[in-house]
Amino acid sequence: MTTSIVAGPGDTWGVPGPQFLWLYFGLAALAIITVLIWRRSYTGGPSLRNAPNLTATQAALINGDRRLAIYSSLAALRAAGAVESDSRGTLKQLNHPPVDSSELDRAVYAAAGRQVTAVAAQSDKAVRALLDRTEAELAQQGWILDEPARRSVRQGALVVFAVVALGIARVVAGVSNDRPVTNLVLLMIPVIVVAFALLRVPRVSAAGKRQLTRMRGRVQHLSPRQSPSWSTYGPQDAALSVGLFGVGAFWLADPAFAEAAELQRNVAQTGSGYYSSGSDSGSSSSSSCSSSSSSCGGGSGCGGGGGCGG
Numbered sequence: 135m136t137t138s139i140v141a142g143p144g145d146t147w148g149v150p151g152p153q154f155l156w157l158y159f160g161l162a163a164l165a166i167i168t169v170l171i172w173r174r175s176y177t178g179g180p181s182l183r184n185a186p187n188l189t190a191t192q193a194a195l196i197n198g199d200r201r202l203a204i205y206s207s208l209a210a211l212r213a214a215g216a217v218e219s220d221s222r223g224t225l226k227q228l229n230h231p232p233v234d235s236s237e238l239d240r241a242v243y244a245a246a247g248r249q250v251t252a253v254a255a256q257s258d259k260a261v262r263a264l265l266d267r268t269e270a271e272l273a274q275q276g277w278i279l280d281e282p283a284r285r286s287v288r289q290g291a292l293v294v295f296a297v298v299a300l301g302i303a304r305v306v307a308g309v310s311n312d313r314p315v316t317n318l319v320l321l322m323i324p325v326i327v328v329a330f331a332l333l334r335v336p337r338v339s340a341a342g343k344r345q346l347t348r349m350r351g352r353v354q355h356l357s358p359r360q361s362p363s364w365s366t367y368g369p370q371d372a373a374l375s376v377g378l379f380g381v382g383a384f385w386l387a388d389p390a391f392a393e394a395a396e397l398q399r400n401v402a403q404t405g406s407g408y409y410s411s412g413s414d415s416g417s418s419s420s421s422s423c424s425s426s427s428s429s430c431g432g433g434s435g436c437g438g439g440g441g442c443g444g
Contacts, residue, residue, distance in 0.1 A: 146304065146311045151442055155317055158301060162325045165297045169290040169332060176287045179276040179341025187349060188277075190373035191238045191268055196277055196342045197377060200265050204255050205381050205397055207242040210235065210373035212391055213364040216243055219395035223251045232369060237264055239373070252395045277342040284335040291332035298326050317442030350378050358383045 149157070188196065190210070194203040208225075211217045216231045225246035231239055238261070245258040255261055273280040279287070301322040308315040356362050356375040364372040364387050375383045381399060385392045 144311065144313075146308045146313055151308070151313060151315075151318075154304065155321060155442070158297075158304070158318065159321060161300070162294070162297050162321075165293050166325075166328055169293050173287055173290050173332070174340075176283055177279065177336060177339050179339030182341060182344060182348065185341075185345060187352075188345060188377075189236065190370065190377040191236055192272060192277070192377075193346065193349065193374065194377035195265070195269055195272060196338055197346055198380065200256050201253070201398070202377065202381060203238065203265060203268075204242060204252060204261070205384055206373040206377040207236065207238045208252060208395065208397075209364070209376040209384055209387070210239050210369035211243055211246075212388055213369040213372035217246050219252070219391055221394065223394065223396040224249050225252060225255070225395065234370070236370075236373070238268075239369075252397055272342075276339055277345065278338050279335065284337070287335045288333055291329055294325065294329040294332060298322060298329055301325065314442045346378065353378065356383070358386045361386065364388070 145151070147154075190206045191203050194206040208217065211231055214229070214232050214235070216227065216229050218226050218228055220226060226249065227243060227247045231243050235243070241258070241261045241264050242255055245255045245261055248258070250258060256265075269278065269280070272278045273283065301318060305315045305318055305322075308318070350357070353371075353374065354360065356367065356371055357379055358375075362371075362375060362383075364375075367375075372387070375387070381392075381397055384397055385399060
């Protein structure tokens, strides 16, 4: 013998509570899955197949920020004996950088001729223009997400927030109609959590993170754990060491210069697992409502066709 749920005269919006719970669950699941798939099209990034290795500057911009990129170039210049720093943290030119120096190395070397600090080098016109162009190229290639792309990804969360708004409207209507709404509220909690989690958008794409991991695996000899000698590996490997493994590599290899130049130890590393590209939608516990066993608290039963979904 089967029973069908039919709308009673007092059902909110003409939909029985248990039936609305299932409809709401399906709508929330559909919205979350759709947004996650759409989101991945932005945050996934390019294929790593046949992808070229990143330069030290690119690795530093993906792994951290502009400051880390400056530090990676200073590592190359320092390894080449091209710059020094005085007691006030001001950079000074020594020897000319090698002919195979990167564009950023040459720009930072030129800035050092104007006696700027390592931090102030970011504001140098030539350095800033070069970093602007490099970041735009990385965003175009899909290794990082620029602000317009991140803003577009955040808009996907609005779909889930619309589902939350529907739930809130049902709760308000259910309370006004003197119907129990506890199960609906419990179901809405993970949906709200996911909606806010979707507002967080990684700066680095999933492919960018994998590329950093792959390159680190190939150059483990440059890891600070291996105590690499920059005089042995040369300027470009020194820059790559800082770009891939962070500013700690600089402090280990040349602590005197790092301290004199006031290189900050806590430069952010965004490509090393500090962002998550996905969100778990969570799970919601469901309770069956019957006229004989379940109650929604406060003495309000789930039976009589009303359910706890308002």
